[in-house]
Amino acid sequence: MAHNKPLLQAHTGMRSAIREEVASIEPFDALERAHCEDALAWIDSGVELCRTQKPATPPKHLISYFALVDHDYVLLVDHKNARLWLPSGGHVEPGEHPRATVARELQEELGLSLSDAPEAPLMLTISETVGITAGHTDVSLWYVIHADRRLALEFDREEFHSVRWFHFNEAPLPRSDPHLGRFLGKLALVSRSPRVRATTRVPG
Numbered sequence: 497m498a499h500n501k502p503l504l505q506a507h508t509g510m511r512s513a514i515r516e517e518v519a520s521i522e523p524f525d526a527l528e529r530a531h532c533e534d535a536l537a538w539i540d541s542g543v544e545l546c547r548t549q550k551p552a553t554p555p556k557h558l559i560s561y562f563a564l565v566d567h568d569y570v571l572l573v574d575h576k577n578a579r580l581w582l583p584s585g586g587h588v589e590p591g592e593h594p595r596a597t598v599a600r601e602l603q604e605e606l607g608l609s610l611s612d613a614p615e616a617p618l619m620l621t622i623s624e625t626v627g628i629t630a631g632h633t634d635v636s637l638w639y640v641i642h643a644d645r646r647l648a649l650e651f652d653r654e655e656f657h658s659v660r661w662f663h664f665n666e667a668p669l670p671r672s673d674p675h676l677g678r679f680l681g682k683l684a685l686v687s688r689s690p691r692v693r694a695t696t697r698v699p700g
Contacts, residue, residue, distance in 0.1 A: 607650030
């Protein structure tokens with residue numbers, strides 16, 4: 497079995513990188529602390545972390561959300577399958593770092609490219625997801641990408657009905673990810689902090 501050793505090492509290395517990504521998050525509240533603890537235990541259990549087969553195998557898997565933000569506006573997409581207004585994002589593929597997922601999905605879903613690699617995620621959530629296809633559990637890393645809302649977007653019309661910038665106070669929370677309101681609250685709090693976070697930007 498020696499020929500499988502490099503593959504095993506690569507798999508272990510990516511699991512460690514994902515664990516570091518989760519461990520870097522400072523929880524916003526008791527719920528996020530519980531979600532981070534759950535996610536770390538899940539990672540340490542050795543189970544597959546990424547979706548390997550559509551629509552939902554394994555039933556618990558890793559997602560990279562990325563919220564495009566312009567001051568107090570956030571871009572949401574009207575997702576056809578989920579039937580919700582969501583931040584952009586997608587499934588982390590096996591062997592892929594969650595930040596690489598952000599860069600890939602940003603290009604695929606919105607036709608945009610990053611000037612630099614994404615910074616660490618702002619938040620982690622765990623949600624039971626039920627759309628048109630099979631229900632499953634999403635372990636979601638939430639990244640923040642700063643962009644000018646005047647940018648022209650070439651969004652994926654097969655996946656989304658439309659895209660729209662919402663003021664934080666006008667985000668359609670009843671028809672969105674159940675944690676969007678908490679995410680926007682954490683983002684607003686961090687933005688006011690004297691400890692300025694590094695920012696990831698879309699050129700333009």
